[in-house]
Amino acid sequence: MRFRTCTSPHLIPGHSVGGVMRQVLYALVPGTLAMTWFFGWGVLVNVSLAILFSVLFEALMVAARGRPVLATLGDSSAILAGWLFALAIPPLAPVWVLLIGTAFAIVVAKHLYGGLGYNPFNPAMVGYVVVLVSFPRELSLWPSPEGLTNASLTFLQTLQTTLTGRLPDGMEWDAITRASPLDMMRESIVSGQTVTEVTQSPLFGSFSQTEWEWAGNLFLLGGLWLLYRRVITWHIPVSMLLTLATVAGIFWVMDPDYFASPAFHVFSGAAIIGAFFIATDPVSAATTPKGRILFGAGIGLLTYVIRTWGGYPDAVAFAVLLMNMVAPTLDHYTRPRIFGHSRDRHG
């Protein structure tokens, strides 16, 4: 009797790329729901539209490159990129911001560099940075949390706002939006207030604005689940948050009136979602264990530096992209000691 021959191993593999990506998607659900609760339907509208655009761009590019479309879409990586991008965008941003951002993320940052596995930069962050530097006004319109304002938009009103870029009649942008905690901290400090004065505002919870804290907590929950499921390793999130907190702590101890607390930094903006969901994108991150620790530490440090002294309130996206650049170098210099080799083989 004759048999088919193939190479070992002869067992069903334990994982698949699609499976890994889908677990990350599941882990994003609680944090996304929390953001929807606080910021309104716009979050869900953005996520749905960005996913739709990303998948369309992915399908187009894959078809143009002559690869199997359905098999490639099955890896769910475009959905993840679209989702992460959407979470960085203010909930009432106009639709063309989503379109331009996802186009840059999928077409330029991903496929022009060779598609999944070959992109040196995190696609979602490239998309976000492109729209952030191009459309600063649209990117700063974070709505006040639901319940803190009288004017809240229905689902249809939200959809209408997103698609037309205009608020329903009788509503003003100033009435329904307000500065995000990082913006607020920055502007207040510039105008001479102390950190304590800012955090004593009724908008603040224990560390940061209440809604950002809650979103952070739930993204943290999703991130811990990913760690438990071994979809990500601890190296990047732990080193990034620890570095951010340590550096913030040093300056805070030196001058607590001028520098915000470590907890404020960890629970504001994109620190937590960045640590667990964005910096851990394996393709563009460092791949050796030690390299990942340095990679995460670099992001934490750069985030603090740009937030405190740079031109933008939040900095996770810039920090991630900057560290993406050095990831190959980190990998080169952090090779583990091979079994049976002496310790001094790789410097």
Next chain:
Amino acid sequence: MQLHRFHGGLKLPDHKAESTVHPLLTMGVPKYLYVPLSQHIGAPTEPLVQPGDRVLKGQRISQAKDYICAHVHAPTSGRIKDIVDHPIPHPSCLSAPCIVIESDAHDQWGDTRLPAWPDWRERDARSLRERVRAAGIVGMGGAAFPTAAKLNPRAGKRIHTLVVNGAECEPYISCDDILMRTYPEAILEGARIVAHILGAEQVLFAVEDNKPEALRALTDARPAEEADFIRIISIPSIYPTGGERQLIQVLTGREVPSAGLPADLGIVCQNTGTLKAIRDAVLHGQPLISRIVTVTGPGIREPRNVQALIGTTFADLVAAAGGYAPGVDRLVMGGPMMGFAIGDDAVPVIKGTNCLLATRVEDTQAPGPVMPCIRCGECTRVCPANLLPQQLYWFAKGKDFDSVQDYGLFDCIECGCCAHVCPSNIPLVQYYRFAKQEIWGREKERQKADIARERFEYRQLRQEREEQEKAERLARKKAALAKKDTDPDKKTAIDGAIERARAKKAAQSNEEASPADRERADS
């Protein structure tokens, strides 16, 4: 005893219960046996028999010519039908010369057994090693390295510890488990003999903790007074803890140097099956002509362990285990992690055949196509050699053979952990084997080129020397002539002759211009 951990590894479903529900089955003698001349790495053997010869069971039928080689013996009595190319168990699926024995059904030993040595403790290491060699024993864990060579460590290496490898870490395989349950005394006796040969002071007998029956049988069979000499150690079941280097790290916490051998740490490692074979060779004078094979997998009706003669075809073996189950699609020699697929079940059992695994499509199918590497690093986490498999893959794929060696390609033990956990279903080990083959091929080419270059340079040197000698001879002759001929008339005549000769020579050398010159002239 303090145990240690090696980096990475996998907890795999062991699938060993399927084949251990039935006791060991000793197979009858098949009508035809196909005994390959080469059953291991190293030189092939040279046959001592002709087609038509009658042979007795245990008779040496093929001779080792090399140090890294092992004799082959007739597994049963009968007639040599032919010496012919036949499919052998090898990843290439190629055929190789096999001695075909037609059994006479008597299974007769005659006087082919070597003298029994119940008094082996009186013998010296040299004669015992010679006995191991005469019995054609090779490592029976799968690699089939000739054992006599392994029992003779390089000069200056004192061996203090014999490690007995009863880990059997690959899923499905249970031949060592059954052997330890069935013949614990014989294995322990083999361990004593080998410790005697090596001068080892202690025996560390390691068995994975998923084999409690084997552990109990061994502990019961070991006399209480030997508890310090032979230590039976239950080790955690983590694949690939049965790898020699991994096992030594688990037991001692020490790493065998990359380019070295366990002997560098004063350790020699032996498989349980090998020890049983050594004991049979020393105590009973029997050569290695049969072994236990696990016939198992979802593609087999009644998975079990079979004591089979070397040369039994896989088809006969499967028949002894109830035949194939419906849907069988792949036949593997060895375990699911490191075994290789066999193209034809006409191939015979060889000394290194520990397992025959038959699977169906649904048992091995990847959930999707091969995807690009996403550098997730799962492979790094599980690699027992602490390599960066994703980087090795990158360099191997790009044929950057310098970098792939720099990243430790040759420290890869091909255990398959990386390929098993790869979410992109990349057949990583295949890339590493390819890179190794390419590098070996290039090395050979380079050696050939070196030889050719040396030969060429030597030829040039010789030609130059000849030219020089010729010129010197001419000069001497000229000088002698000039001295002799001082007469003016004669001198003019000679001068004229020289002139003519020169003109002729110039014409000739124009004709004899080098091919390159001629080409230049032509163009």
